[in-house]
Amino acid sequence: MSNEAVIHSPVEIGAHEEHGEHHHHHETFITKYVFSQDHKMIAKQFLITGMFWAVLGGLMSVLFRLQLGYPDASFPWLETILGKWAKGGHITPEAYYALVTTHGTVLVFFVLTAGLSGTFANFLIPLQVGARDMASPFMNMLSYWFFFAASVVMLSSIFVETGPFSGGWTAYPPLSALGDASPGSKTGMDLWIVSMALFVVSSLLGGLNYIATILNMRTKGMSMTRLPLTIWALFFTAVLGVLSFPVLFSGFILLIFDRNFGTSFYLSDIFVNGVGALPNEGGSAILYQHLFWFLGHPEVYIILLPAMGMVSEILSVNSRKPIFGYMAMIGSLFAIAVLAFLVWAHHMFVTGLNPLLGSVFVLLTLLIAVPSAIKVFNWLTTLWRGNIRFTPAMMFAIGFVSLFISGGLTGIWLGNSALDIHLHDTYFVIAHFHIVMGVASMFGMFAGIYHWFPKMYGRYLNNTVGYIHFWVTIAGAYMIFWPMHYEGLAGMPRRYYDYSIWESFKQFAELNRFISTVAMIVFAAQLLFLFNFFYSIFKGRKMTSLNPWQSNTLEWTTPLRPGHGNWPGEIPEVHRWAYDYGKDGVDFIPQTTPVGADESHH
Amino acid sequence: MSTATTVTPTKMWSGGKSPFNVEYGKLMMWYFLMSDAFTFGAFLISYGTIRFSTNGWPDPNEVFRSFPFAPEGVHAPLVFVSVMTFILIISSVTMVLAVHAGHNMDKKGVVRNLILTIIGGILFLSCQAWEWNHLHAEGAWWGHNPFLNHDGTASSTNFTNYFFTITGFHGFHVFSGVIINIIMLIMTLTDKFEKRGHYLMIEKAGLYWHFVDLVWVFVFTCFYLI
Numbered sequence: 001m002s003n004e005a006v007i008h009s010p011v012e013i014g015a016h017e018e019h020g021e022h023h024h025h026h027e028t029f030i031t032k033y034v035f036s037q038d039h040k041m042i043a044k045q046f047l048i049t050g051m052f053w054a055v056l057g058g059l060m061s062v063l064f065r066l067q068l069g070y071p072d073a074s075f076p077w078l079e080t081i082l083g084k085w086a087k088g089g090h091i092t093p094e095a096y097y098a099l100v101t102t103h104g105t106v107l108v109f110f111v112l113t114a115g116l117s118g119t120f121a122n123f124l125i126p127l128q129v130g131a132r133d134m135a136s137p138f139m140n141m142l143s144y145w146f147f148f149a150a151s152v153v154m155l156s157s158i159f160v161e162t163g164p165f166s167g168g169w170t171a172y173p174p175l176s177a178l179g180d181a182s183p184g185s186k187t188g189m190d191l192w193i194v195s196m197a198l199f200v201v202s203s204l205l206g207g208l209n210y211i212a213t214i215l216n217m218r219t220k221g222m223s224m225t226r227l228p229l230t231i232w233a234l235f236f237t238a239v240l241g242v243l244s245f246p247v248l249f250s251g252f253i254l255l256i257f258d259r260n261f262g263t264s265f266y267l268s269d270i271f272v273n274g275v276g277a278l279p280n281e282g283g284s285a286i287l288y289q290h291l292f293w294f295l296g297h298p299e300v301y302i303i304l305l306p307a308m309g310m311v312s313e314i315l316s317v318n319s320r321k322p323i324f325g326y327m328a329m330i331g332s333l334f335a336i337a338v339l340a341f342l343v344w345a346h347h348m349f350v351t352g353l354n355p356l357l358g359s360v361f362v363l364l365t366l367l368i369a370v371p372s373a374i375k376v377f378n379w380l381t382t383l384w385r386g387n388i389r390f391t392p393a394m395m396f397a398i399g400f401v402s403l404f405i406s407g408g409l410t411g412i413w414l415g416n417s418a419l420d421i422h423l424h425d426t427y428f429v430i431a432h433f434h435i436v437m438g439v440a441s442m443f444g445m446f447a448g449i450y451h452w453f454p455k456m457y458g459r460y461l462n463n464t465v466g467y468i469h470f471w472v473t474i475a476g477a478y479m480i481f482w483p484m485h486y487e488g489l490a491g492m493p494r495r496y497y498d499y500s501i502w503e504s505f506k507q508f509a510e511l512n513r514f515i516s517t518v519a520m521i522v523f524a525a526q527l528l529f530l531f532n533f534f535y536s537i538f539k540g541r542k543m544t545s546l547n548p549w550q551s552n553t554l555e556w557t558t559p560l561r562p563g564h565g566n567w568p569g570e571i572p573e574v575h576r577w578a579y580d581y582g583k584d585g586v587d588f589i590p591q592t593t594p595v596g597a598d599e600s601h602h
Numbered sequence: 603m604s605t606a607t608t609v610t611p612t613k614m615w616s617g618g619k620s621p622f623n624v625e626y627g628k629l630m631m632w633y634f635l636m637s638d639a640f641t642f643g644a645f646l647i648s649y650g651t652i653r654f655s656t657n658g659w660p661d662p663n664e665v666f667r668s669f670p671f672a673p674e675g676v677h678a679p680l681v682f683v684s685v686m687t688f689i690l691i692i693s694s695v696t697m698v699l700a701v702h703a704g705h706n707m708d709k710k711g712v713v714r715n716l717i718l719t720i721i722g723g724i725l726f727l728s729c730q731a732w733e734w735n736h737l738h739a740e741g742a743w744w745g746h747n748p749f750l751n752h753d754g755t756a757s758s759t760n761f762t763n764y765f766f767t768i769t770g771f772h773g774f775h776v777f778s779g780v781i782i783n784i785i786m787l788i789m790t791l792t793d794k795f796e797k798r799g800h801y802l803m804i805e806k807a808g809l810y811w812h813f814v815d816l817v818w819v820f821v822f823t824c825f826y827l828i
Contacts, residue, residue: 130617135626208633212626220618242637250644254767262745263763265648282656282758287648294644574617 035145037137038564042144043123044456047449049144049151050115051530057106062523064099067091069516071498085163093497097166098184100495102158104169105192107438109199110154112303114147116445117241120306121210121234123452127555128228130219130572132565135212139205146202150195157191165192168495170292173266173285177258180275189259193252200245200252207245210238219554221574225330226591228553228578229323232330233309236337237302244298244341251291258283286351293344300437301340305333307444308375311397313578314451315379317551318394319386320587322579325378332371339368349420358417365415372408376401387582391549392466393451399474400443406478407436410485425495428488431481439477446473449533454548458560459540465532469525476522483511552578552590631806635813638775642817645771646824649764656758658751662826665749670732683826686729687818690776693722694815701808704801709790712804716787719811723780730773734766742766765825772821775814782807 036042063082066075067090074089085095122140126133134140157164166184167175171192179186214235218227254265258280266288267280316323323329345353345361353361379401388394410432413419423429446469453461492505499505499512547556554574558566572592580589584600615621622629653659663679672678696718703711741748747762786807795801 135630139630204634204637208630208637211633212629215622216620216624216626216629218617220616222617223615226617242633243640246637246641247644250641250648253771254645254648257744257763257767263767264745264759265652265763282652282760284652284655287651290651291644291648 035141037133037141039122039126039134039137039140040456040562040564042140043119045144046114046118046122046147049148050111050119051533053106053110053115053151054526055530057103057111058523058526060099060103060106062520063091064096064103065516065519067096067497068499069513071500094163094166094183096497097168097182097495098164098188101166101168101184102154102164105165105196106154108169108299108303109196110147110151112438112441112445113203113241113299114199116303116441117234117237117306118144118147118206119445120230120310120448120452121206121238123456124230124555125210125213125234126217127455127558127562127566128231128553128578129214129217130222130554130574131213131217132567132571134209135217136209140209143202143206143209146198146205150198150202153191153195153198157188157195160187160191162186162188164188170289170296171255172292173255173258173288174270177255177266178270178272178278179259180272193256193259197249197252200249203241203245207238207241210234211242214238219571219574222554222591225327226574226577228309229312229326229329229333230306230309232333233305233312236333237305240298240302240305240337240340244295244302247291248295251288251295254291255288286348289348289351290344293347294341296347297344298340300433301336303437303441304444305336307400307441307447308333310444310448310451311379311400312382313553314393314397314447315382315401316579316581317451317549318389318391318397319383320389320550320581321382321386322581322583323378324381324384325374326577326579328374329378332374335371336368339364339371343368343415346415346417346420349417350424355417362415362417366412368415369408369412372404376405376408391450392461392463392470393447395467395470396443396447396450399470400440400447402474403435403440403443403477407432407434407440411436422491423488425493426488427484427492427494430494431484431488434484435477435481439481443474446470446529451549452555453533453536453540454543455555455558457537457540458543459536460543460548461536461540462532465528469529469532472525472528473522476518476525479518480515480522483515487511547590550588552580552588554591557590557592625802628802628806628809631809635809638813639817642768642772642820645764645768646820649768649824652758652760652764656760658753658755658757660747660749660757660761661752662828665737666733666826668736680826682729682733683822686726686733687822689722689729690726690815690818693719693726694812696722697808697811701801701805704795704804707796707801709793709796712790712795712801713787716783716790716804720780720783720787723776723783723811727773727776727780730769730776734769737762737765768821769825772814772817775817779807779811779814782810 032038033041036045063078066078075086076089078086078089078091082091082095085092085098091099122134125131162183164184165171165176165188166182167189171189175181175185176189177185179189214227214231218224254263257263258265258267262280264280264283266285267278267283268285270278270280272278312323312329343361343365345357346365349358349361383398410428414423414429414432450461450466453459487505487508490504490508492499492508496502500509543560546558546560549556554572557572559568574591575594576589576591578591581587583589614623620626620629666683667677667679667681669676669678669682669685696715700712700715700719703709703715737743742762742765744763744766745759747757747759749757749761751757786804789795789803790801795803
C-alpha cells in the first residue's frame with residue numbers, strides 16, 4: 001500500500017472534514033474550555049497561563065529590585081506577604097537569590113517560550129497555512145497539559161519550607177547538585193528539575209506538531225515560499241526546540257544522578273562547609289555548562305524568532321507595503337537557526353576554555369550579526385516610504401526593531417572573548433540580554449496580542465490604553481536597562497545582594513534606586529495591559545469587519561468566531577504570496593485572490 | 603514508494619499534499635528520532651569528554667568476561683554481550699519482516715513477526731538484567747567501581763556511573779519499544795489495521811525499533827569495544 005493512498009484515505013481526511021462541515025458534535029464545558037483539542041483554545045490556554053507567570057515573574061523582579069534600590073529601608077508589608085523570607089521587612093539573602101533564580105527560569109521558559117511560541121504557533125500555524133487544526137490535536141492538548149503540570153510543580157517549589165531553587169536559572173553544579181550547598185538546593189531544586197523535565201516533554205510534543213503541520217498540512221497552493229514569515233519563523237523555532245531541548249534533558253538526567261545516586265558526573269574535589277570533603281571525584285562542572293548552553297543558546301532564538309516573524313508580518317501589513325526581501329528574510333532565519341547551534345561556548349569564555357577554541361566561537365558568534373543586520377535593514381526598508389498606520393500592534397513592532405538594534409549592538413561587544421574577560425557576569429550582560437531577548441520578545445508578543453486579539457475574541461483591545469502601555473513600557477525599558485550598561489562597564493557584578501557595602505559600587509546607589517523606581521512603574525503599566533486584555537474579552541469594541549487590518553493572510557478569511565475546523569466550507573485555495581500590498585495600485589490582495597491576466601509579476 | 607507518481611518536485615511543495623509523500627505521524631516520528639539522537643549524542647559525548655580527561659580506564663575485556671552459569675574464574679571477554687547484540691539485530695530483522703507483511707496486508711505474517719520481535723526485545727532486556735545483576739554482585743553500581751585501570755591503578759567511578767546510566771537509558775528505550783510492539787500486536791489481533799486498510803502504525807513502530815537498535819551499536823562500541 002502506497003503512502004499516497006494512506007494520505008488521501010477517506011478515513012484520515014474524513015475526520016477533519018467533519019469538523020468544518022457541520023459543527024454539531026457535542027461539546028461540554030470540559031471538552032471546550034479545559035481538555036480542548038482546538039488549536040485556538042489551546043493557544044488561549046498557553047497565553048493566559050503565560051500571562052499568569054509573567055505577572056508572578058515580574059512581581060519577583062519588583063521585589064528584588066526593592067532590595068537593590070533600597071538596601072537599607074525596611075518594608076513591614078514584605079514580612080506580611082513573605083513571612084520568614086523577609087524578617088523585619090528586609091528580604092533575606094536566601095530569598096533574594098530564590099527570587100532572582102525563579103524570575104529567570106519563569107520568564108525564559110514559561111513566559112517567553114511556552115507563553116510566546118506556545119500561543120502563537122498554536123494560534124497562527126493552522127490559520128495561516130490553511131489547515132483545520134494541528135496535525136495531531138491530541139498531542140497538542142497533551143503539550144499544554146504537560147506545560148500546566150510543569151507550572152504546578154514550579155509553583156509548588158515556591159512554597160516548600162527550604163524555599164525554591166536559588167542557584168541561578170542556569171542551575172550550574174555544584175550548587176544545583178549538592179543539597180548541602182544551600183537551602184534552595186534541597187527540595188526546591190528537586191521540584192525545579194522535575195518541572196523542567198515536564199517542560200521539555202511539553203516543548204517536544206508541541207514542536208513535533210508544529211513541524212508536521214507546517215510541512216504536511218498546507219492548503220492547496222500554499223507553497224513554502226508563499227508562507228507568511230510568521231510561519232517560517234515558527235518553523236525554525238520548532239526545529240531549534242526539537243534539536244536542543246533533548247541535550248538539556250540529558251544534562252538534567254546526569255544532574256539527577258549526581259543529586260540522588262552518588263555519582264560524580266559534574267563533581268570533583270569539593271569541600272562543603274559543615275559537611276567536609278566529599279568523596280566525589282573525576283567529574284567536571286564545565287561539562288554541565290556545555291550541555292546547558294547547547295540548549296541555552298538556541299533557546300534565546302527560540303524566544304526571539306517567533307517575535308521576529310510576527311513583527312515582519314505586522315510591519316508589512318501596517319506599512320501597506322510588501323515585506324522587503326522576503327527570501328532574504330527566510331535565508332537569514334535559516335542562517336540564525338544554523339548558527340544558533342554553533343556558538344554556545346561564548347557563554348563560557350572565562351571557564352578556562354582554550355583561547356584558540358574561543359576564537360572560533362568568537363568568529364561564529366560575530367557571524368550572527370550578518371543575518372541579524374539583514375533582518376534589521378529589511379524591516380527598516382519595509383517601513384521606508386510606507387503608508388504607515390500606527391496601531392498599537394505597529395507601535396510594539398517598531399519598538400521591537402528599536403530594542404533589537406540597541407540590544408544587538410552590545411552583543412557584538414560580548415561576543416568578543418577579550419572584552420568578555422572584563423564584561424562577563426556584570427550588569428552589562430544583564431542589560432544586553434534583557435533588551436535584546438527579554439524586552440524585545442515581550443514587545444513581539446505584545447504586538448502579536450494587539451494584532452490578533454480581534455481574531456481571538458472577536459473584539460478589539462482599547463487603543464488609548466494600548467498607546468499608554470506602549471510608551472510607558474518602551475521608555476521604561478530603556479530607563480531600566482540603559483544605565484545598567486554603565487554599571488557593567490564599571491565592573492559591577494550581577495547577582496550580588498547588596499552593593500552599598502562595596503567601595504567601588506557605592507556610587508551607583510542613586511542609579512539603582514532610579515532603576516528600581518522605573519521597574520515598579522513599568523510593572524504597573526503591565527497591569528494596565530492585563531486590565532485592557534480581560535476587560536476587552538467581554539466588553540471590548542466589537543469587530544465590524546472580518547478583516548480589520550486589511551490583511552492578506554488566510555486567518556482573516558475565517559468567520560468572526562471560527563469553530564473547531566476554522567472554515568465552515570472548503571478550505572480556501574491560495575494563489576499568491578502573503579505580501580501583495582499596494583500592488584498595481586490596489587491596496588491589498590488577499591492570498592485567496594487568483595492572479596489576474598494583466599497583473600504584473602513580483 | 604514504488605508507486606510514486608510523476609509529479610515534479612516543485613509541485614510536491616506547492617501545498618495541498620505532503621511534500622515527502624508521508625503521513626504526518628511518520629514525519630513526526632522521524633523528527634522525534636532526530637531529537638532522541640541528540641539525547642543519546644549528548645550522553646555519549648559527555649562520556650567521551652570525561653573519559654578522555656581521566657588518566658586511566660578499566661579494560662572492557664576484563665570487566666565483561668562472564669556469562670550465565672559460567673564456572674568460577676571463566677575468561678570469555680565480550681562473548682555474552684555479543685550474544686545480546688546478535689539478539690537485538692535479529693529482532694530488527696523480524697521487525698522488517700513485520701513491516702513488509704503489513705505492506706502486503708498479510709495479518710498472519712505481521713502477528714508472527716511482531717511476536718518474534720517482542721521475544722527478541724524481552725530476551726535482550728533479560729540479558730541486560732543478568733549483566734547488571736552480575737556486575738552489581740561484583741560490587742559495581744552508581745558511585746561504586748571495583749574494577750582497576752589497565753595499569754592496575756584505582757579507577758574513577760565514572761566508568762560505572764556512565765555505564766549504568768547510558769545502558770540503563772537505552773534499556774528503557776528497548777523496554778518502551780517492547781511495550782509499543784505489544785500494543786501494535788494487540789491492535790493487529792483486534793483487526794484495527796485491517797479496518798483502516800493499512801498497517802502504517804507498524805511501520806512507525808518499526809522506525810522506532812530500528813533506531814533503538816542503531817543506538818545500541820554506538821553504546822556497544824563506546825562501552826565494550828573501545
